[in-house]
Amino acid sequence: MAKMRYQFNCVHPPDDVEFLSEMIDTALEISRKAFKLHVEPQDRVGLETDLGYFQHYKQGMTMGADLYVRYYRSRYRDQKCYFVTQSACEYVFFNKEE
16 A cells, blocks of 8 residues: 655645544544654655754754654544644645545
8 A cells, every 4th residue: 555645734724624623533643653654755754844854863853853743643534644743733644535
């Protein structure tokens, strides 16, 4: 199965926020390791870079070291998804249906 791709964040959801609220309400917190296993590495690294994180601790703060970041799995519009929260914003990854 293909790794999940970054789709959107909670500031710009593609449709009704009701779907986003349901995703958050039914989410299960997971480890960063589990999150990394299921999402596309290039998309994850791109998001981390866009949010100002470094990829190595010797360069500066990494997302993995940020104690306020949380990782989740859930369902978005009845489709399995993974998301990360940082500064009270959700960043959602899933595979678009063909």
